[in-house]
Amino acid sequence: MNTFFRKLAWFAQRRRKEQQLAAELQFHLEEEAEELQTAGLAQDEARRAARQELGNVGLIQDDTRAAWGWPLAEQFLQDLRYAARKILRSPGFTLVATLTLALGIGANTAIFSFLDALLMRSLPVADPESLVVLNWHSRPPQEGSKEWVHVIHGVQGILWPGDKGAMVSGMFPYGAFETLREENPVFSTLFGYFNGRNRNLAVRGQAASASAEYVTGGYFRGLAVSPAAGRLIDSEDDRPGAAPVAVISFATSQNLFGGPPNAIGQSILVDNIPFTVIGVAPPEFFGVDPAVAPDLPSVAHESARRRRRSGSYV
Amino acid sequence: MSNRTPPRIEFLQGTLDVLILRTLRPGPQHGHAIAKHIQRTSEDLLQVETGSLYPALHRLEARGWVAASWELSDKGKRARFYRLTPRGRQQLATQQSQWEAFSRAMGLILNPAEQEAK
Numbered sequence: 001m002n003t004f005f006r007k008l009a010w011f012a013q014r015r016r017k018e019q020q021l022a023a024e025l026q027f028h029l030e031e032e033a034e035e036l037q038t039a040g041l042a043q044d045e046a047r048r049a050a051r052q053e054l055g056n057v058g059l060i061q062d063d064t065r066a067a068w069g070w071p072l073a074e075q076f077l078q079d080l081r082y083a084a085r086k087i088l089r090s091p092g093f094t095l096v097a098t099l100t101l102a103l104g105i106g107a108n109t110a111i112f113s114f115l116d117a118l119l120m121r122s123l124p125v126a127d128p129e130s131l132v133v134l135n136w137h138s139r140p141p142q143e144g145s146k147e148w149v150h151v152i153h154g155v156q157g158i159l160w161p162g163d164k165g166a167m168v169s170g171m172f173p174y175g176a177f178e179t180l181r182e183e184n185p186v187f188s189t190l191f192g193y194f195n196g197r198n199r200n201l202a203v204r205g206q207a208a209s210a211s212a213e214y215v216t217g218g219y220f221r222g223l224a225v226s227p228a229a230g231r232l233i234d235s236e237d238d239r240p241g242a243a244p245v246a247v248i249s250f251a252t253s254q255n256l257f258g259g260p261p262n263a264i265g266q267s268i269l270v271d272n273i274p275f276t277v278i279g280v281a282p283p284e285f286f287g288v289d290p291a292v293a294p295d296l297p298s299v300a301h302e303s304a305r306r307r308r309r310s311g312s313y314v
Numbered sequence: 315m316s317n318r319t320p321p322r323i324e325f326l327q328g329t330l331d332v333l334i335l336r337t338l339r340p341g342p343q344h345g346h347a348i349a350k351h352i353q354r355t356s357e358d359l360l361q362v363e364t365g366s367l368y369p370a371l372h373r374l375e376a377r378g379w380v381a382a383s384w385e386l387s388d389k390g391k392r393a394r395f396y397r398l399t400p401r402g403r404q405q406l407a408t409q410q411s412q413w414e415a416f417s418r419a420m421g422l423i424l425n426p427a428e429q430e431a432k
Contacts, residue, residue, distance in 0.1 A: 031344075
């Protein structure tokens with residue numbers, strides 16, 4: 001360690017050392033010349049002989065510098081300088097190489113950021129570790145038996161094969177969800193949601209395409225999210241006959257209504273069904289699926305009921 | 315350089331360090347004086363090349379065995395003087411005993427007759 005710090009200190013005052021070494025060698029040269037002169041040589045002859053005796057000054061300086069330590073750092077700097085010269089000499093090649101690297105790195109970064117959000121990061125909610133996703137496993141259908149059928153058929157992308165010919169789905173019939181919620185010994189809250197892309201969102205006669213997440217009453221309680229304004233959907237909104245209500249994203253509240261407080265109480269049409277905006281989600285909240293960041297993170301239960309055909313994702 | 319007399323002995327690896335340390339034992343010296351002292355004391359058998367001397371001096375300094383400072387020479391010029399540090403003195407003792415043992419061993423093997431005569 002001692003040696004390391006000594007070398008470090010030296011590295012800092014490198015310039016001064018170079019000059020000192022030059023002065024030291026110069027002194028050696030003069031001393032030698034003087035001695036030869038005393039021995040009887042003429043002045044210039046003595047000088048020449050002294051210089052000959054000294055040898056290759058550049059080489060001596062190189063060797064001495066190596067004794068100072070850090071020849072690796074030195075070599076690295078040399079390499080850097082060499083690289084810089086080469087790069088400047090062939091700008092065309094450099095441009096192509098740099099662009100290739102830039103595009104490659106850029107593409108990788110973009111894909112990684114996307115996958116990172118999708119697969120690695122936790123949801124921005126109070127206790128992401130405590131969340132679980134339930135899937136429906138159904139055994140392979142056997143001929144003639146009505147008990148062995150899959151619970152969902154024919155919806156592209158929501159069925160995938162499990163063990164031993166079983167089929168797995170993230171979709172539950174609403175009835176199954178209700179049963180699970182009522183006879184639930186394990187979970188503190190059970191909620192369902194369904195992603196809807198390209199919903200027709202109409203506000204004050206202006207229509208736009210928006211993505212929405214249809215959720216059940218326990219959604220926000222289960223995720224432990226607090227509203228930025230108004231209130232969030234709760235189980236009261238999930239009762240049969242309750243008024244259809246919606247919670248909109250922070251960004252949407254700014255874009256459509258000029259801020260979260262103004263959005264409360266506004267009525268909007270989602271696929272031509274009127275909803276009342278009762279709350280605004282916090283800015284960092286984007287629903288439960290990072291691949292779809294809904295403009296309306298949550299539209300209340302009534303629509304979920306309407307979408308019962310498709311079931312709810314629990 | 316080769317036309318000088320008498321013919322010189324090639325330095326063995328590692329010998330220069332101990333010679334420098336030994337030369338510095340009486341007191342501080344600058345590079346040129348160290349070279350001359352080694353040359354003279356060895357009856358011109360050993361000629362220290364400048365190209366080996368200064369790297370060696372700076373290496374010894376980096377190891378902390380000698381310390382250097384700029385002082386006026388006896389002729390009134392500024393010169394870089396080297397002096398032994400306590401660690402250098404220790405190192406000299408170690409290396410000196412190693413070299414004495416080595417040269418005794420060489421003597422014993424190269425001149426067995428003398429040994430028998432004793």
